[in-house]
Amino acid sequence: MMTRREILRHNAWQAVVSLDQALHCLGGLLTSLLLACVPGANMPAVWADETLSSRCWRWHVAGVRHWPCRWLDRLAALFGDREHCRNSYESERTGRQLPPELR
Structure with missing residues (x-):
């Protein structure tokens, strides 16, 4: 059982992650829109659940x-987070961002 403080911290972190995911998707969309005008350009495909x-x-x-x-x-x-990108990838690959009942 999480304390009220742990829940608040957890929810704040989830909001940060969701903003990261949203910015990633919007960046992919904007890049694709710009590159749509360039013949032969390689347009990126982004996924909503990826940071x-x-x-x-x-x-x-x-x-x-x-x-x-x-x-x-x-x-x-x-901020004390070493190997951030690798850890983010591993977290998503193993489903750590999902609620426990969906892992």
């Missing part, structure tokens, strides 16, 4: 681009 951090880790591992992952990891390290 930008997770996407950056996938780019890093695939060799697409490394700087977003490095930049986000350095920023998160200032």
Whole structure:
């Protein structure tokens, strides 16, 4: 059973994650709209449940681009969150963002 303080902290974190996911999707939509005007351009496909951090880790591992992952990891390290992008990817891959009854 979570305390009231733990529930408040949990809900605040969920709001931050949902904003991250929304910004990731909106960024993908805007990028696709801009690239729709460029013949032969590779338009990105984004997923509503993926965070930008997770996407950056996938780019890093695939060799697409490394700087977003490095930049986000350095920023998160200032708050004590080491290997932020990899951990975000693992969290989504294992379903840790889901309620316990849906895991």
